[in-house]
Each structure stands twice: as C-alpha cells, then as structure tokens.
Amino acid sequence: MIVLYIILACIAVLLLIFIIRALLVKDTAAAPEPYEKPQIDLDDAVKKVQGAIRIPTISMRDETIPDKPFLDLQAYLEKTFPLFHEKAQKRVIDKYALMYRIEGSDKSLKPAMFMGHQDVVPPQEEGWKYPPFSAEIADGCIWGRGSFDMKSQLVSIFEATEMHLRQGKQPARTMYFCFGHDEEFAGEGAQAMCRVLQSEGVEFEFIFDEGMNLLDASMIGIEGPLALVGVCEKGWVNAKISVKGEAGHAAMPPKETTAVTLAKGVAKLNKHQMKARFTPAVNMLIKAVCPKAKFGFRLLMANADILRPLVKPILLRISPSVAALLRTTMAFTVLHGSDAANVMPDESYAIVNCRVNLGEKVEDVKTHMEKVLGPKYTVELQEKGQHEPTSMSDLDSFGWKMMQKSVAEVFPGGVTAPFPFVAGTDSKFYDALTHCTMKFSPHVTDAAYRAGMHNVNEYFKVSDVECDIQFYYRFMENACF
Ligand SMILES: [Zn+2]
Structure with missing residues (x-):
C-alpha cells in the first residue's frame, strides 16, 4: 500500500511541476505598433x-x-x-x-x-x-x-x-x-x-x-x-541503390532475381527510417507557439523536452508533413529492373530522393543505408543537385x-x-x-x-x-x- 502512495505522490508532484512550467511560459514577442495601412489600387x-x-x-x-x-x-x-x-x-x-x-x-x-x-x-x-x-x-x-x-x-x-x-x-x-x-x-x-x-x-x-x-x-x-x-532548409541528395546479378531468359528464373533482392532491400529500408529528432528549429517552433496556445496545448508544449519520448511516436504518425519536420525523409521514386518483360535484369536499381535533416550530413544517408542493407547492395550518392542542410x-x-x-x-x-x-x-x-x-x-x-x-x-x-x-x-x- 505504501508503495502505491509513493507512486501517486510522485505523479502528483510531476503534474504540479508540469503545470507550474506551463504557467511560467512568457510571451517575449514585441507588441505591435499601430500604423496606417497604405491605400492599394x-x-x-x-x-x-x-x-x-x-x-x-x-x-x-x-x-x-x-x-x-x-x-x-x-x-x-x-x-x-x-x-x-x-x-x-x-x-x-x-x-x-x-x-x-x-x-x-x-x-x-x-x-x-x-x-x-x-x-x-x-x-x-x-x-x-x-x-x-x-x-x-x-x-x-x-x-x-x-x-x-x-x-x-x-x-x-x-x-x-x-x-x-x-x-x-x-x-x-x-x-x-x-x-x-x-x-x-x-x-x-x-x-x-x-x-x-x-x-x-x-x-x-x-x-x-x-x-x-x-x-x-x-x-x-x-x-x-x-x-x-x-529559418533553415533540409539537405538534398538522390541515392542510387543497386543489386548486380546474372542476366538470362525469363523462362528459367533463379530463386531470387536482382529485382527481387532490390524489392526486399527497399522494403527493409522503408521500415528502418533514419532517426527522428527534435532539432533546434523544431524546439524553437514549439517555444514560439507555446505562450499563445490554449492551456492544454501549453501544458504539452512547455514540457515537450521531458515528454519527448512519448510525443515523438505520436508526431511521426500524425501526417507525412509533420514526420518530415523530425527526420531525414527517404522517398523511393524510381525503380528499374529489366527493359523487357522476358529478360531477367543483370542489374536492378532504385533511386531514393532524400531530404536531409538539420544536424545530419548527406554522407550520413549513405552510412545509414549501407548499415541497414548489408553487403549485397551498392549505395551511391548522386552529385547532381546534392546539398547539405543550411544553417539555422x-x-x-x-x-x-x-x-x-x-x-x-x-x-x-x-x-x-x-x-x-x-x-x-x-x-x-x-x-x-x-x-x-x-x-x-x-x-x-x-x-x-x-x-x-x-x-x-x-x-x-x-x-x-x-x-x-x-x-x-x-x-x-x-x-x-
Ligand atoms: Zn517558388
């Protein structure tokens, strides 16, 4: 029984801390000055x-x-x-x-x-x-x-x-x-x-x-x-993931063609996305909105630093646009195997358009992909259009x-x-x-x-x-x- 009381007391103290932190949030934005709007034709x-x-x-x-x-x-x-x-x-x-x-x-x-x-x-x-x-x-x-x-x-x-x-x-x-x-x-x-x-x-x-x-x-x-x-812009790079194998007649396919291996790799990578993080830009966004929000939201936002592990999975599921604020995105846009329906491809490849999160580098995308995919796959970053995330x-x-x-x-x-x-x-x-x-x-x-x-x-x-x-x-x- 005493353990239950201790747990309840801890929860009550934590809640009190959350409420005090929400009440202490101050609006630091300067007050607007009245001005005369010009006439526009x-x-x-x-x-x-x-x-x-x-x-x-x-x-x-x-x-x-x-x-x-x-x-x-x-x-x-x-x-x-x-x-x-x-x-x-x-x-x-x-x-x-x-x-x-x-x-x-x-x-x-x-x-x-x-x-x-x-x-x-x-x-x-x-x-x-x-x-x-x-x-x-x-x-x-x-x-x-x-x-x-x-x-x-x-x-x-x-x-x-x-x-x-x-x-x-x-x-x-x-x-x-x-x-x-x-x-x-x-x-x-x-x-x-x-x-x-x-x-x-x-x-x-x-x-x-x-x-x-x-x-x-x-x-x-x-x-x-x-x-x-x-106030910042994500980095940009196209990654090419390729698998090499034997070409041949489609009447006698091996157990796994390069197209199948590639598809497995794509599915694996889609499941193992890059890590989601609260970047300084996201933290500043929360800080700016917090003082003007309803109390319920203020309570959440003012304590976002403590609640991160609970909030992050929810945010990632809200919508693709919210998830994109938190992590490097990988969009599988091009899949290429054979040019003919009856010829097995000796190489299959996918192009993945990646938008690199702040605090990460273009090269980190390659490292992540190679780690998830293993030695069967070749990952190359394409030079064209590539750029690192901007500063904040x-x-x-x-x-x-x-x-x-x-x-x-x-x-x-x-x-x-x-x-x-x-x-x-x-x-x-x-x-x-x-x-x-x-x-x-x-x-x-x-x-x-x-x-x-x-x-x-x-x-x-x-x-x-x-x-x-x-x-x-x-x-x-x-x-x-
Ligand atoms: Zn434009």
Missing part, C-alpha cells in the same frame, strides 16, 4: 499580376531555355515598374537572372535582400479549367501557372517597393533584389548571382525569400494566423525581430514561429552571405489552396495580392526605410 495590382502570369517563363534545362519569355518578362517589369527601374541599378547575370540594388542613405547598415524567382514549372497538358497562361479571373481568384508560385509574390515585391519610392523616400538600408530564372530546375541563376555577391564581399542583414505561409491555428487556441517562417537563422537578429513585428502589425493577433523548411528554395545557396534567412510567403493558406502549386488549376486569391503587397510594404518600412 487592387484592380491595378491584379492587372500587373495577370500580365506577369501571361508571360510563360517555363523553367528548363540551360541549353533549352527559350530566350523570349524571359526577355519579355524583363521588358514587362521595366514598363510596369518605371520608378523602381529608375532608382535601382539593374544587372542581368547569366543572361536571365535579375539583380537590382537600391542605394541606402545609411552606409553603416548592412544591406537587405529580397528574393524570388521568375520561372514556373511546365504546365500539365490537360485538366485546366482555364488555359494555364490566360490568368483568367473567376471566383475571386487569378487562375494560371505561376499564380501561386510565385508571379503574384514577385509583382508584390516590385509594387510595395514602388509605393515607397512614389512617396519620394530613399531607403536608409541598401536593398538588393535577386530573382533567379531556374529555381524550379537547378537554381543556376541564383548560384551565379551568389558568386557575384561573394566576389564583391556583400553581407546581408537578412534575406527574405519565398517559403511557407500563415495558417489558421485557432484549433490550438491562437487567435490570429500563425506565420510559419522558414539567428532568431535574436534584427531581421527576425522585424518579421515578428510586421506579422503582428499586418495580421492582428498573428504569431510568428520559426519553421524548418522541408522543400527547396534559391536562398539555400546564399547561406554564407547572412546569419538570417527567412523563407516566407505572406498570405493565409490551407492544404487545398497549397495543393494547386505545381498542379493543374493553380490559383491565387485576388485578396491575397493585397495581403502580399501590404506585408512587403510594412516589412520594408520597418526594416529598410
């Missing part, structure tokens, strides 16, 4: 977005890039944003990548960088409600390839800057703008611009690139939208503080949270040029809205054009002007 801004979507800047391999759409877009931007082009020094790097610089008045400030991309993924041939480059407006949305990713955002960056310039202002902080032409393919444009900046010794106070959006977080008790701002942005930096402030001002009740970005952006190449990269697209979305990206019937809400311009305008005002 939305019809005019939407027309500018439509014009940009109608120029089919399809991302392609270097040797097959057609000049015309990219040159047309450059001419269109010059015509549409005359003041921007009058005030900015423009450089075209590698034929299509666009770099602009607007001189700031205070030379003691490190420059700011706003990034994006001009290209879009090729449109699917069928299934479009409206032709992909028509930029049709229907049901309060602009429809077309690139409307979401990211012609609307690109135009908003120009428009917000032009609005400031129209008021006769000069930024205090020098502003750079870099827009690559092949983000969707290889990011050669971004890399070329990065080399130029590196050779000139430019370092940025912050880099603001496309990224994740704001989400409705009312379910966990957050009143305003939750801005998930990417400094959350005590000026850029991050201005991001928190601008989110709270433009989206009342909005909360900014750091987010480990699991997809790819051009800003990963600029990692060495700043201590604060923020990957963020400032409009509220849900999964269905985001699903249009790279898909048929991609759309962007007309009201979000206003949202993007308002956000960039205020952020620039806080951070640059």
Whole structure:
C-alpha cells in the first residue's frame, strides 16, 4: 500500500511541476505598433499580376531555355515598374537572372535582400479549367501557372517597393533584389548571382525569400494566423541503390532475381527510417507557439523536452508533413529492373530522393543505408543537385525581430514561429552571405489552396495580392526605410 502512495505522490508532484512550467511560459514577442495601412489600387495590382502570369517563363534545362519569355518578362517589369527601374541599378547575370540594388542613405547598415524567382514549372497538358497562361479571373481568384508560385509574390515585391519610392523616400538600408530564372530546375541563376555577391564581399542583414505561409491555428487556441517562417532548409541528395546479378531468359528464373533482392532491400529500408529528432528549429517552433496556445496545448508544449519520448511516436504518425519536420525523409521514386518483360535484369536499381535533416550530413544517408542493407547492395550518392542542410537563422537578429513585428502589425493577433523548411528554395545557396534567412510567403493558406502549386488549376486569391503587397510594404518600412 505504501508503495502505491509513493507512486501517486510522485505523479502528483510531476503534474504540479508540469503545470507550474506551463504557467511560467512568457510571451517575449514585441507588441505591435499601430500604423496606417497604405491605400492599394487592387484592380491595378491584379492587372500587373495577370500580365506577369501571361508571360510563360517555363523553367528548363540551360541549353533549352527559350530566350523570349524571359526577355519579355524583363521588358514587362521595366514598363510596369518605371520608378523602381529608375532608382535601382539593374544587372542581368547569366543572361536571365535579375539583380537590382537600391542605394541606402545609411552606409553603416548592412544591406537587405529580397528574393524570388521568375520561372514556373511546365504546365500539365490537360485538366485546366482555364488555359494555364490566360490568368483568367473567376471566383475571386487569378487562375494560371505561376499564380501561386510565385508571379503574384514577385509583382508584390516590385509594387510595395514602388509605393515607397512614389512617396519620394530613399531607403536608409541598401536593398538588393535577386530573382533567379531556374529555381524550379537547378537554381543556376541564383548560384551565379551568389558568386557575384561573394566576389564583391556583400553581407546581408537578412534575406527574405519565398517559403511557407500563415495558417489558421485557432484549433490550438491562437487567435490570429500563425506565420510559419522558414529559418533553415533540409539537405538534398538522390541515392542510387543497386543489386548486380546474372542476366538470362525469363523462362528459367533463379530463386531470387536482382529485382527481387532490390524489392526486399527497399522494403527493409522503408521500415528502418533514419532517426527522428527534435532539432533546434523544431524546439524553437514549439517555444514560439507555446505562450499563445490554449492551456492544454501549453501544458504539452512547455514540457515537450521531458515528454519527448512519448510525443515523438505520436508526431511521426500524425501526417507525412509533420514526420518530415523530425527526420531525414527517404522517398523511393524510381525503380528499374529489366527493359523487357522476358529478360531477367543483370542489374536492378532504385533511386531514393532524400531530404536531409538539420544536424545530419548527406554522407550520413549513405552510412545509414549501407548499415541497414548489408553487403549485397551498392549505395551511391548522386552529385547532381546534392546539398547539405543550411544553417539555422539567428532568431535574436534584427531581421527576425522585424518579421515578428510586421506579422503582428499586418495580421492582428498573428504569431510568428520559426519553421524548418522541408522543400527547396534559391536562398539555400546564399547561406554564407547572412546569419538570417527567412523563407516566407505572406498570405493565409490551407492544404487545398497549397495543393494547386505545381498542379493543374493553380490559383491565387485576388485578396491575397493585397495581403502580399501590404506585408512587403510594412516589412520594408520597418526594416529598410
Ligand atoms: Zn517558388
């Protein structure tokens, strides 16, 4: 009996500690300042977005890039944003990548960088409600390839800057703008611009690139939208797993062909994933959301460090997108055996697309695969497209503080949270040029809205054009002007 009392007393003390820790959580985000939102001529801004979507800047391999759409877009931007082009020094790097610089008045400030991309993924041939480059407006949305990713955002960056310039202002902080032409393919444009900046010794106070959006977080008790701002990017590598054997006639197959051995290996590796971990980015995400969440969630989040072993398996099962935040992912995308149905393959291979978690290296993927698979299998990491995870942005930096402030001002009740970005952006190449990269697209979305990206019937809400311009305008005002 006494043992039971001791156990119950321990549980009660533990619970009390959990509750006290949840009550002690403090909100350290700065309070928003009231400010006057500028008037935006939305019809005019939407027309500018439509014009940009109608120029089919399809991302392609270097040797097959057609000049015309990219040159047309450059001419269109010059015509549409005359003041921007009058005030900015423009450089075209590698034929299509666009770099602009607007001189700031205070030379003691490190420059700011706003990034994006001009290209879009090729449109699917069928299934479009409206032709992909028509930029049709229907049901309060602009429809077309690139409307979401990211012609609307690109135009908003120009428009917000032009609005400031129209008021006769000069930024205090020098502003750079870099827009690559092949983000969707290889990011050669971004890399070329990065080399130029590196050779000139430019370092940025912050880099603001496309990224994740704001989400409705009312379910966990957050009143305003939750801005998930990417503060790091996972690494990327394709691994080839191959099995070699004897070719031969399919009429007399051995007990196990290379295709069978490969299938067994794939199944084994799929079962033995790389270790899930709470990276600093995930811990910071929990810390940022915790003060604003309902008490029940706060209780869990404030004690996440102690509850990790219990919480981790639950998180891994919630959804693939949550699991991707915690570990290196392995997507088995290509399986190849024989080219003919009646010929046994002498080699079978699989290509696994891996997104490498923070704190790990590309090489760790190979080590893990070899350990799980054993000597029958050959694992090779493909050089093309390979990159290590980026570093984590400094959350005590000026850029991050201005991001928190601008989110709270433009989206009342909005909360900014750091987010480990699991997809790819051009800003990963600029990692060495700043201590604060923020990957963020400032409009509220849900999964269905985001699903249009790279898909048929991609759309962007007309009201979000206003949202993007308002956000960039205020952020620039806080951070640059
Ligand atoms: Zn994009």
